Amino acid sequence: MVEVRLENLKKYFDNGRVKAVDGVNLTIKDGEFLVLLGPSGCGKTTTLRMIAGLETPTSGRIWFGDKDVTYLPPKDRNISMVFQSYAVWPHMTVYDNIAFPLKIKKYPKEEIDKKVKWAAELLQIGELLDRYPAQLSGGQRQRVAVARAIVVEPNVLLMDEPLSNLDAKLRVAMRAEIKKLQTKLKVTTIYVTHDQVEAMTMGDRIAVMNRGKLLQVGPPTEVYLKPNSIFVATFIGAPEMNLLEVTVKETGDSIVLEGEGFEIPLPSDFKELLGKYIDKTVIFGIRPEHMTIEGVSSLEHVKRSAILEGIVDFIEALGTDTIVHANIGSGNIIKVKLPGHIPLEVGSKVKIVVDLDNIHVFDKN
Ligand code: ADP
Ligand code: MG
Incomplete structure (x- = not known):
């Protein structure tokens, strides 16, 4: 087990035309499960391949x-x-696949046998050792690949989107399994994915990348609650965070966020937070799950709130949740996520309760 430190790491391709990795500084702690998260092409695989050599x-x-x-x-x-x-x-066979890295390292036969069985048991494929990959399901094949990876008891385990070829149900099950396995083995792990749910559920910390650069590193809840940029804010969370352009205005004791066709009044304690933005245009962000609709769902946990009036524009009934799209003025559509089935109709007037303890303000760049 070991700590991994990347120091101003760069990888340019095509004579510098492609900056695949562009100055990454990152320390992955000993025994940590770090998820490298970002969209396709942002440099995740290249980073991992450099760590692998x-x-x-x-x-x-x-x-x-x-x-x-x-x-x-x-x-x-x-x-x-x-x-x-x-x-x-x-x-x-499965057995020989798992044994292969040990054979290369010229381990004695008995030790190979012991280690292969240990790894196979951990991955629950002890019954499959005599089979060939063609006789296995996709999920079982991936278990073999993981068993082969851990059998050498590596200092660092690198995983590059290991679940993306599995169907949705299996992927969810394997997430938990890989996480539990890693917790048991305490092997320093760097796990690459473009799937923010995978990152949120598996990582001790998440490192969000875009265009070869690291944007934010932190525990899942921190990255979710305190995103440091519009990119991180919208990449994490689904449906994605609502973003609205507003101008910050001072009105006597308090502050008002003025948008086109709507206003969000804020209590005086927001003066400190937003004072530097007075008379400036910024991007206001609020996650769909940090709002409710008056008379429709519970508001108990909301301490400070503002009301936005809107007209229901569209309803997505997902079964477990309902996403209400509301027009809050001048065609600005805001999405509100509510638990369960919500008996609302398109065209009805609603009062949207915004949880002010979960609002975000970003510079308009
Ligand atoms: P990710 O894994 O996040 O999808 P990659 O690390 O594979 O991203 O790629 C990052 C960027 O580097 C992409 O623009 C990709 O096209 C480019 N790239 C990766 N490998 C090579 C290569 N061998 N030659 C040229 N460009 C490459
Ligand atoms: Mg990749």
């Missing part, structure tokens, strides 16, 4: 503890990698 950085350093591994070949790093495409060998 499969890609040489353009500049920067990679440390495992106090050892500089930047230019060390993969075989000398004691890392394991699990890919999206399971990459198990079709001509080998």
Whole structure:
């Protein structure tokens, strides 16, 4: 087990035209489960491949503890990698697939046998050791890939979207399993995904990347509650955070956010927070789940609130939740997420209660 430190790590392709990874500084703690989250093409795989030694950085350093591994070949790093495409060998049995990395390391036969059975038990594939990959389901094949990764007891476990080829139900089940396995083994893990739910449910911390840069690193709740940018705010959470352009106005003792066709009055204690924005235009953000509708659902937990009047424009009944789209003026549509079935009709007038302890203000860039 080891701490992994990335120091101003860069990888440019095509003579610098593609800045795949552009100055990443990140420390992954010993035993931590860190999720690298970001959209397709943001540089996640390239970052992981540099940590694995499969890609040489353009500049920067990679440390495992106090050892500089930047230019060390993969075989000398004691890392394991699990890919999206399971990459198990079709001509080998499950047993031989898992045993393979140990054979390469020339472990004695009895030790190989012990370790293969240990890893297979952990992944609950002890009954499948004689089978060939073609005789396995996608989920079982991925278990083999994970067993093969952990059998060497790596210092660092690297996973690149390992669940994205599985169907939705299996993916949810495997999330919990991989997380539990990692907790048990305490192996430093870097898990790449573009799926924000996977990141929220699995990571001890989430590192959000975009365009080769790290935007925010923190525990899931912190990244969710205190996003530091519009990108992070909208990438995490579904449906995504409502964003509205408003001008911050001072009115006597309090503050009003003036939008086109609507106003959000704020109590005086927001003066401190928003004082620097007075008479400026900013982006106001509120998550759909941080609002309710008067007379429709409970408001008990809301301490400070503002009311927005709207007209129901569209209703998405999801069964467990309902997403109400409301026009709050001048065609500004806001989405409100409410638990359960909501007996509202398109065209009806609603009073939207905004939980002011969960509002966000971003610079308009
Ligand atoms: P992600 O895994 O987040 O989807 P990648 O790390 O695969 O992103 O890619 C980041 C960027 O680098 C993309 O624009 C991709 O096209 C580019 N890229 C990745 N590998 C290469 C390569 N070998 N040659 C040129 N460009 C590459
Ligand atoms: Mg990738």
